[in-house]
Amino acid sequence: TSGYFDLVGSDLVFEGDRTDFYPAASTWIASDLPVAKQHPAISLGGSSLAGPPLPLSEAPSLIPLGIPSGPSSVGPSRGIVLSEDVGRDFFVAKVDVARESMLLLKTNYHPNWRVTVDGVTVDKVMLMPGFLGVQLTRGEHEVRFEYQPRRLRTVLLGLGLLTLLLIPVGERRAPAVSSWIAHVIPASPIGSLKWPKRTESRQSRRRRRRR
Numbered sequence: 001t002s003g004y005f006d007l008v009g010s011d012l013v014f015e016g017d018r019t020d021f022y023p024a025a026s027t028w029i030a031s032d033l034p035v036a037k038q039h040p041a042i043s044l045g046g047s048s049l050a051g052p053p054l055p056l057s058e059a060p061s062l063i064p065l066g067i068p069s070g071p072s073s074v075g076p077s078r079g080i081v082l083s084e085d086v087g088r089d090f091f092v093a094k095v096d097v098a099r100e101s102m103l104l105l106k107t108n109y110h111p112n113w114r115v116t117v118d119g120v121t122v123d124k125v126m127l128m129p130g131f132l133g134v135q136l137t138r139g140e141h142e143v144r145f146e147y148q149p150r151r152l153r154t155v156l157l158g159l160g161l162l163t164l165l166l167i168p169v170g171e172r173r174a175p176a177v178s179s180w181i182a183h184v185i186p187a188s189p190i191g192s193l194k195w196p197k198r199t200e201s202r203q204s205r206r207r208r209r210r211r
Helices: 018-030 056-066 150-183 204-209
Strands: 005-008 014-016 042-043 079-087 090-097 100-110 112-117 120-122 124-128 129-137 139-147
Touching: 005 090, 014 056, 014 090, 018 120, 042 090, 079 124, 100 124, 100 139, 129 139
Parallel strands: 014 042
Antiparallel strands: 005 100, 042 124, 079 090, 090 139, 100 129, 112 120, 112 139, 124 129
């Protein structure tokens, strides 16, 4: 499809470290798996995946073995994407799934994504080469991907907006505040200030007289 979503297969499952991801992704991109719509699932931090995972470090040698061959390598149709809806922090798709598949969203995977299928929260999956996906069964489904920023970021954003709102108020109140300060603390000319006299002790005066 040319939209944000696609129904794909995910017959391979890998688990490993981030250092092993780039060689694995490079091997996948150079293979025929993208044309066959085969996007292996990846776990980089022990996230839950269906099926026993293979070592991600061995992906460069294992991925070529999983490439389907023949004119029907893509297999029967997995279904169709009926509609798409895109918002500021969300994507929604209505799909008709012909056989069990992964619904792939063409955006970067991040833990802050929340996915619901028919209103029920489900586990998300990272798919090659770093996209976001979710497992779907046969039938029609409505799938919603919503990005939820971290709480600290939300608080900082709220404080920033509050500051922007208070700046005009402060500018309007500035003359009144200055007038109040001038009334409470009147300015005095420097010449009118009385400096305290220096007091001398009796011993100091007697010493000067002796000299």
